[in-house]
Amino acid sequence: METVKLNNIGAITNALEVMMERDKSIIVYGEDAGFEGGVFRATQGLQKKFGVDRVFDAPISESAIVGSALGSAMAGLRPVAEIQFSGFVFYGLGQLFPNAARMRNRSRGKLCAPLVLRMPVGGGVKALEHHSEALEALFTHIPGLKVVMPATPYDTKGLLISAIEDNDPVVFLEHKHDYRAFKEEIPAGYYTLEIGKADVKVEGDDLTLVTYGHMLHETTAALKLLREEGKEYSVEVIDLRSLKPLDTKTVVESVKKTGRLLVVSESVQSGSITAEIITRVNEEAFDNLVAAPVRLNAPDVTVPLPALENEFGVNKDKIATVIKEILG
Known part of the structure; x- marks a missing residue:
């Protein structure tokens, strides 16, 4: 090919x-x-x-x-x-x-x-x-x-x-x-991918981390940062790729394995995709959870001007901090 x-x-x-x-x-x-x-x-x-x-x-x-x-x-x-x-x-x-x-x-x-x-x-x-x-x-x-x-x-x-x-x-x-x-x-030529199908980018056993878009790359950078700190966490990373329809099955199967869930999104928190994912996991895999699901979003404010963008946005450092809070 x-x-x-x-x-x-x-x-x-x-x-x-x-x-x-x-x-x-x-x-x-x-x-x-x-x-x-x-x-x-x-x-x-x-x-x-x-x-x-x-x-x-x-x-x-x-x-x-x-x-x-x-x-x-x-x-x-x-x-x-x-x-x-x-x-x-x-x-x-x-x-x-x-x-x-x-x-x-x-x-x-x-x-x-x-x-x-x-x-x-x-x-x-x-x-x-x-x-x-x-x-x-x-x-x-x-x-x-x-x-x-x-x-x-x-x-x-x-x-x-x-x-x-x-x-x-x-x-x-x-x-x-x-x-x-x-x-x-x-x-180089024609190929298709199914709309509505998530992709497990990294397999893991301790935590299911669900994300999409640029946050996938911030997540990858966060895991690298943690490894450099000597934290060898086993995190399963799922890239949703499609937000509607959502691939609930892939997420639920992962949570049933890991027992923990973190959902990361760049959007503001209220009404976010993170809430939808957590709700579906609670509906279909509540008994498999060993800890409360966690979500990481930007705060519920208008996107600030450039000088404050780093404080506003979700980035690798914030993701790494939350992972450490979940897994210790």
Whole structure:
């Protein structure tokens, strides 16, 4: 199998290119996503290869971007639309939540909305207001939407291809901190990964640590930090990859083995994915727990300006501290 070494941004570009070659119904667009290739260059080179009819710029109107994605999807296309930053998406929710997410149900299955809404999320890059939000839990509350948030190039490409092929709307969240942070060898051609399937990144026996997105890499760094301190904890690390549907089975099976649970998320605590995971574990594996589940989130405040971002965010040091508190 031919492979290519790519970072997350390259995996996105590669996935789009592979799919646009296979399926002429796929269109790609967003603010500056055409000629410039997007502010992060995720679509760079695609307009030159596939033409302005399939890769083009959108007006600065999130409502128009999402609404046109829905309309074109209902008309037989497979749009992949980009919201420049997730903090800008609020103006498009009036099209996404009551219309795109409900289309299959509203039409009693006669119409569907095979669209992908890509957007950069998360902090850690000391950006300005509306550029650092972690809003993933907001989307998971809406029936009819699928929500994906991969952390690695391999997962990013495979899940984006699956999202494009899905016949229902998929919100595809990309952590901007990890766009160019690392590379890995991935298949150069077509492959898919199942939406709704978590991945056990590290096996362990003492603690189940569930996370997703950039927090996977902060978790990896935290475990390295603990090893350097001489703490040889056996921690099972689960990357959710998909936030809706959630792979409850993989998490519960792990907790039944370890008896302990820590859920880590970059988002603010109230209404977070962490609460949903803990609730499901309590419902399905309560008798297997030897300690109360723990969650680690950012505090319930607006994302601060850059000077305070380190104090606000979840990072390797905070994760390491909580692991030590749990395991002693």
